[in-house]
Amino acid sequence: xxxxxxxxxxxxxxxxxxxxxxxxxxxxxxxxxxxxxxxxxxxxxxxxxxxxxxxxxxxxxxxxxxxxxxxxxxxxxxxxxxxxxxxxxxxxxxx
Numbered sequence: 001x002x003x004x005x006x007x008x009x010x011x012x013x014x015x016x017x018x019x020x021x022x023x024x025x026x027x028x029x030x031x032x033x034x035x036x037x038x039x040x041x042x043x044x045x046x047x048x049x050x051x052x053x054x055x056x057x058x059x060x061x062x063x064x065x066x067x068x069x070x071x072x073x074x075x076x077x078x079x080x081x082x083x084x085x086x087x088x089x090x091x092x093x094x095x
Contacts, residue, residue, distance in 0.1 A: 003031040 003011075008028035012019040019027055053060060070076075073086060082089040 001035055003028045003035065007031075 005024040005028050008024050008031055009019065011031070012024075012027065077083040077086065077088070080088050
């Protein structure tokens, strides 16, 4: 696939990037270089390769998926300007 200056101008307009007319050929050339690199990546055989989080093999830490209040209600409410009965108290805004 090859990008011409008209397509580069359209992409710049869609991205809302102001590109001078004289700079369009260079932008088109950059787009073509990017697409060429993507075509090279498509040639790599990745069958049987597991997705990885990092270059070093490691497993992500897991925790039980349970809902809790965080056991810090008193500390959280200590920051409130007005707390009553374990809840934030806010002024009424609807009559």
